[in-house]
Every structure is written in C-alpha cells, then in structure tokens.
Amino acid sequence: MKKMTGYYPWMVVALLCVVGCLNYLDRMMITTMRSSILEAIPMTDAQFGLLTSVFLWIYGLLSPLAGFLADRFSRSKVIIVSLFVWSAVTWLTSHATTFEELLLTRALMGISEACYIPAALALIVDYHKGNTRSLATGIHMGGIMLGQSLGFIGGWMAEEHSWNFAFSIFGIIGICYSVVLLFTLRDAKPAAEGHGAAAQPAASFSAAMANLFRSRAYFMALLFWSLLGVAGWMVVAWLPTYYKEHFSISQSMAGVYATGYFHTASLAGVLLGGFLADYWSRTNPRGRILVPMLGLLIAAPAIFMASGTGSLYVAVVCFMIYALTRSFSDANMMPILCLITDARYRATGYGVLNMFSAIVGGIGIYAGGALRDVQINLGSVFRVAALILLVCAVVLFIIRNIKTTEK
Template sequence: MSHPDTLKPSTAMTTSRYAWTVVALLFPVALLNYLDRQMIASMKVSVMRDIPSVGSEANWGHMLAQFKWVYAVFSVVGGYIADRFSKRYAICASLFVWSAITWWTGHVQTFEELIWARSLMGISEAFYIPAALALIADYHGSLTRSKAVSIHQMGIYCGVIVGGFSGYIADSPTLGWRLAFDITGIVGLLYALPLLILLKDKPAVPAAVPAPATSSGELGKLGKALGALFSNGSYILLVLYFTLPAIAAWVVRDWMPAILQKEFNISQGHAGVSAALYWQAAALVAAVGAGVLADRLMRRTQRGRIYVSAMGMMLIVPALFSVGNAPGQHSFGLAIFGLILFGIGWGFFDCNNMPILSQIVGPQQRATGYGFMNFVSMTAGGMADWIFGIMRDRGVGLNIIFSTFAGICVLSTVLVLLIRPRDTERDGGAAL
C-alpha cells in the first residue's frame, strides 16, 4: 500500500473529499445522540407527572446518573472495539440499538422501566462518540482536524437545541413527551442502514515493523492498551482536564431547564428552550471559530490547540458565577448571559479534545483513549447529577454549587497548559 505522502494527486483529492463526507455523514448521528439526552431533561416535569413512581428529585438525579455510569463503563469497551475491529460497524450498530431504545423509552410506565431504558441507552450510546471522533481524526490531519471535529460537535449542539424545544411538545395535550421519543427513535432506525452503506473505515497503513504475535485474549489486549495510555503523563493530564469541566456541564445540561422553571416561574417549554438554545447556539458558533483558530495556530506552534482550549476554559469561570448568582439577583437576563458565555467557552474547549488527544496518542489508541476519558468524565458527571439532586432537596444554594464549579475550572486551565504534545504520526492522515 502506498504511503499517504506518495499518493497520486487524484487519489489524494478523492481522499480529501471523502474526509469531509465522513463529517457530513456523522453530523446527523451526533445530533440524534444528544437529542435524546436533552429531551429527557427538557420534559422532566411531564415525565415525572406521568410516572409518579419517580417520586423525588433525588430519584430523578439517580436516573440521570445511572445513564452516565453505564455509559462510562462501556465507553472504554466501545472505544477498544472501534480501535481493534471497525469504527464503522461500532458507529452504525450503536445508532441502530440506541434508536430502538429511544422508541421504547416513550412506552415505559414505571420508574424501574425508565431506569432500565436509560441504562440500556447508556450502553448503546457509549459506542458512538469514541469511534466517531477517532474516525474523523483518522481522515483529517493537523491542518483540518480541529475544524472537522468542531463541525461534528455542531451536530451535538443542534441536537441539544432541538431537544430544548421538546418541552413545548410535552406541554401540548395533543402531542406529549412519549410521541417525541417515538419519532426520534424511528428517525434513527431509518438512518442506520444508509449510514452503514456509505460510511467507510480508513484503510490502515501497514506498520514498518509488524507487531509481535500475542496469545493474550481481548481482555489482556485491552489491559495492555490501557497500560500504554496510563504510562503517558500528558494523557493523564488530559483525562483530568476533560473530566473536571464536564461536572459542571452535565449539571447545566441536565438540570438547567428545571432550575430556570423553578427559580423564574416560567413554563416548561420556555425553560427548556432557554436552557438549551442560548448556550448551545453560542457553543455552535464558537466551535467553528475555535476550530479554524486552532488549526491556524498549529502552523505556528504545536501548542496552538492547547492555548485555544485554555482560553475557552477561562471564559467558563465567570459564566458559572453568573449562572449561580442569577436567581439570587432575580435576574433572568444574568442567567442567560452566563449561559451564552458558558457556551462560547465550551465551544473552544469541546472541539479541541480529540485533536489534543491525537497529539499525545497514536492512531491505534485514540478511540480507546477517548473511551477511557468518557469513562472518567461520565462517572464524575453521574455523581454530580445525583449529588446535585440531593443538594437541591436539602436547599443548598445555587451560588455555592456553581462557585465550586468555577473553582474546579480554574484548576482545569492549569492542567491543560501542562500537557506536552508530540508527533504521534508521520503521515497525519491529512485531508487536503
């Protein structure tokens, strides 16, 4: 097989075009992946009213946490399977299964069934993000990787925005929250087949020195892959950097509709849209700009993506103070300002995580590496959801909670600046 640097111009151009086709194919999958998550948050009041056995805020937080804990464990497995076998099949199977479970969620009748549905949803969705981002990184090199990932992440933001409007559907007596899950599940099932046909894994470049044969099973190989990652100090820093801000982000994503509704006495639909639209729209716009900026800075310094990500993290700090203090100031406008600023910072942060990972981990370990990052992040996010529900039951002030989140993000900024990028691939998998 020819090395990518020696490909004929026509072949290189075809590869370049398909690199962007991959991003286009995965955009709607990313949208669906997060649409379901935001719908459950935006329709909380209707779901709890229709399923009385949910009972308390703590139980609702436990349900949200259950999804994250299951998702966390299977992110590592999903990432390893994508690296070891096929990113394409991991993506398509994940979409098909989670779409079927989304449809089933609209038919649950008890809290126990809801817990099971969210647990199975966590398993199926865990296989998508590590495989998708690693596949994009395979096709895009250092000059386009941040921009390509940012466009994919725009699909996530669009999914959250659309999910925010689901509160209006839940409020409608002729529609309801169950119909929203039915439609979303059917759309995903219908898209899975054409995606399977059109999506392709990037052919692997033969290694210069073949890897020695090993008789260890898949569990042993997974252990070796994780061992190699854990011996990389920059990777450990990235795991911490990826995790700490996500604690605040999951609370914002999962609880903000309910917070706005209660604190400012607005409707479920208005609260759902306000909680999702402003910060996700800001993140959407910021991610594109941050992706372009990071790719350009990479021409000057290998730390370009790190600097852009750190800039975003510093914007998140005042954003969290604003959101936490808005109810005490009786200022809905301050809350929205904080959410917009949070979205801008999150866009800078979110589009550069896989590209930074690609600077410290080789192509054969990226999905596994991102899967473990998801494992730690989602585990912490699940704990945050559960504990936040308990703290709200006990009357702990939002200003105290969100000020703590802000302090954690200051620490995160220090961590990312300590990461040392290196050349992890000679061909770069560049899209021209």
C-alpha cells in the first residue's frame, strides 16, 4: 500500500475523470438530438427547454444535502452509488415514449447526479493541496469537458439509429464502470489532509449551513457561481440550436460545432486555468481568484462578437475563445472555496453553490425556450450572457479584496 501513496492521488483524478465524462455526457447529449426527439415525441420549444431545466432545478435543490453526505460519510461510496443510479436512469430514459415519461427520467437523473460533483471535488482536494490543487481539479473538470465535447455522439446516434439508442448504450457503460470503482476508489486517510474533511467529519447539516453563511466571502462566491451558471447554461443548452438555425447546417454538424469544438476548448481551458493558478499562487495566494477573473474579461467580448456575426468561422472561433477562458473558473472554484471555507464543509459548500447555479441556470434555459416561442432570437440571449460574465468578473474582484486563508 505504501508504494501506491505517490501516484494514487493522481490515480484518483484519473478514475474520476471517467466518471465526470459520463456524468456530463449522459446529461448533455439530449441537447444535440432535439430534432430527433421532437419527431418521436412532439413538444414545444419551451417543453424541450424544460427537460433540462427540471433536471437542473432538482439537481440544484438536492446539491447541498448531497454535498453534506460527502462531508459526513464516505466520499468514495457516495460517488459509486451516484454513478450506478444515474446510469440506471440513463438506461431507463431510452424506454420513454411520452413527454411526461421523459420529464420524469430527467428529474430522476437530477436526483442521482446531484451527489457526484461535490463528493468528487472534495475527494480530490483531500488528496491534493498546495501547488497541485488547481491542476488536479482542473484535470477532473477536463474529464467533464470531454464528456460535453462528446455530446455530439448523441445527435449522430439519433440520426443513424434512434434518439434512445445512445441512452441505452451509455447507461450500460456507466453501470459497469461503477463496479470497477467499487474495487479501486477509496477515501483519503486523515494524514493526506492534516486538518481536512477526512480528519474531522461535518457535525451536522445545520452547523455546516451556519458556518458557511457567516462568511461574507462565501456569500460573494455564491453570487458569482450563480450568475456564472445563468450565462453558462444559456449558452450550452441552446448553442446546438443556434448553430443549426442561424447557419442552416445539419443537426450532426451543429452538434459537432457546439460540443466537439466548444468543449475541446473548455478542456484546454480547465487545464490551462489550473496550471496558471497553481503557478501564480506560489507568489500570490489570490492567484486562484485572479486567473478566472482575467479569463472572464476575455470571455465576455468573445461571446458578444459570436452572437452577432454572420460568419460560421468567426462564430466557432469566438465561442471557442469564450469556452477556453470561461473554463478558468471551473478549474478554480473548489480551490477558491478552500481559501474561504472551513475544511470540514467543502463538499457542502460546493453543493450550495451548485444549488443556486443550477436553479438560476435552469430558469435561464427555460426563458431561452420561452423567448424563442415568441420569436426572440438566440443571439440576443447570448448578448445578455456576455453582460453577466462582466458582472461575474467584478464579483471576483470583490472576493479578491476579502481577507482569505488557505485551508
């Protein structure tokens, strides 16, 4: 066992990268097969938006409790059970025949997936601290971006076979991988994080909430992550439709541009953002805050330009720049929490952030569909997202000026 201590922290990251990939692939591929689903199950654009919104609302509402479970009990077991259940629900989705059944499976997926991200990121920072923390979380987020970039597979499989074929395949893959994790994934020992969550389990959910909300910095982090969720989900959920309709291209090609190109740039962004933050934090503890702030100041004008151009090439490049620099925030959100929260409540704190981000993000997605129903174009929706990103950068600047201590 001693021989494993050197590389096992990175093995944990690698194992969880696969889970993160499946997590986002399962939830996102529905956005790339809109036309195929509507042919089989007629619904309005608002109803189609609701499929993702309901997932996000339920996912968000349960995230604080899910995070507390990871702080209070075994992080690895929470991860394994979550993967097994949401994979079973993914397989069940392939058998839906009505809008109501599809909506129900999306709700069930929201319940099961809520437990994963807080537990995974908390487990990673249990094993990684100091100069590897942002890069380790960034690599894991890279697995998530890979899952998003592969989302076009859903649209391709829908055109080649049927809309439910992909859900059946990836549901079975996830169930099998949960068995692999049962024999390979374990919690960090207390020594891996001298005063961290592994050493001192969270006392109670109410104590965790009280501890978190006593912090002004945490309030600002909550505002930041919520606004970022609005902008991020508005873009991700409707980008395939924007490409297809604005540039008159096929569903498959729209899916490639909106997931393959976009999330490949996001993958590069979380790796670059993690590396830069770790490097900068060696000389400036607030480097983990400054890197995402600068990234957003680049992302906002990029998405504004992408929303108004008539050139497919310019739009693809600008959306990729947005994806690259906006992802600096994804690599550093948990490390930022490590600066401003008690180590015992990291997963709970991230769960609360997820709750607000998912709820307001879901509202943004549904609003986008409702606006389309009244003939308001998606370019206008994306320009609002650009403005929100600038506000997020200001909030990070405020957090930067609040006294923080690495924990």
